[in-house]
Amino acid sequence: MVAPAVALPAISSPVWDSELLRRYDTRGPRYTSYPTALAFHEGFGPDALSEALARSNASGRPLSLYVHVPFCRKICFYCGCNKIATKNTALAEPYLSRLDREMVLAARHLDTSRPVEQLHWGGGTPTFLTLAQMGDLIDRLDARFGLSSSPERDYAIEIDPREADVFTLRHLQSLGFNRVSLGVQDLDPQVQQAINRVQPRQLTETLMEEAHRLGFRSLNLDLIYGLPRQTAQSFARTLEQVIELNPARLSVFNYAHMPERFPPQRRIQEAELPSADEKLAMLQATIALLTDAGYVHIGMDHFARPDDSLALAQRQGTLTRNFQGYSSHAQCDLLGLGVSAISRIDDVYAQNPTDMTRYADALDAGSLPTQRGLRLTQDDLIRRSVIERLMCDMRLDMAAVGARFGIDAPAYFAAALARLAPAERDGLIEWQGDTLVVTQGGRLLIRHLAMAFDARLPHDAPNAARRYSRIV
Structure with a gap:
């Protein structure tokens, strides 16, 4: 109930x-x-997910689809995501085929007349895919689940401004996306150099201007505080520039330096990381500057304009949380597709392998690639x-x-x-x-x-x- x-x-x-x-x-x-995912266990496998998918049909809940695209052309040193570094877009072709196979296997157990209210492509870098590959993936999703054209849909994609242009945005709009999230992290050139992500402001600004012109419903910018070479003053300057860009939403994450878990972080010089007190000063500046600019602090690291759907959902008591953070689309069953993706279906969580070979082997054997999970x-x-x-x-x-x-x-x-x-x-x-x-x-x-x-x-x-x- x-x-x-x-x-x-x-x-x-x-x-x-x-x-x-x-x-x-x-x-x-x-x-x-x-x-949390630490409670998932390998005694939960493909059959348990299949049963949960079938059980979920009785609820009539709408669907949310998450698609993990693990490819990146360059590795950012702060990153803790599951990704594969390559510049060869042809390597995505077998992955797209296996994604389609996973869709087919999952759709067998789902009532696909249930509306797909939410779609999110994350990574990695989803815009690593060519325009043709992105179109092909949307066609496959539509064929298996039936995508929505409702103006209330929330179809979002994460974009690396270094690997996208105005033509990319126009193509994404034609595919049905109505929300974009741009990775920025920091606009200070010294910080960008320290994290191996050189990204001039103009790249972000150009994309945002085009997204506004095209009528994308909501733009999100991702920032990170606690990165090497950051100071409270330098991060405040980044925030002031971001406020000028006027995004509808902001995610301002606390950098967690865990090199024992995430090998790329071993490239970061620990001596260049800000102190705990400096990080607190960055957080304080973030909240002060963004609230003074009219943003609502939704919770934790999320901020939104008062008229954005996140702020509206919070005021209405319908805000929810999922693996992408805060969401305005409550009561959806979430199906995760791709390597490392996590599903929340009915009363279970199910996670795919984080290893590409294990993910591919399961699908090539005709099985859903569920590696671990939990029934609540x-x-x-x-x-x-x-x-x-x-x-x-x-x-x-x-x-x-x-x-x-x-x-x-x-x-x-x-x-x-x-x-x-x-x-x-x-x-x-x-x-x-x-x-x-x-x-x-x-x-x-x-x-x-x-x-x-x-x-x-x-x-x-x-x-x-x-x-x-x-x-x-």
């Missing part, structure tokens, strides 16, 4: 308290899923809902939780609420009747607050969260 949407009070900008931020700046999940328990479903609402609404109506799941919510979450007692004493949360409200001072620490409800995170182990990035 899905609770009706309830309009929420407008969310104010967070209050800055450096001492509190330092004290609570531990490591923790980003909660693009609950349970009733407790998982309850906690997933609670964590998602807390992170999206910045509040949690315990009475509504109890009514939805038929539980005594305060008793059910007694341990979680006890873990939140210090945060309440520090003014990060407060109770308004039966509703737990995240204060302005607590919004920057929303990941810490959500962790209290995570039953799969060993709360008593000091190094339990070492595989996660820092919260601030």
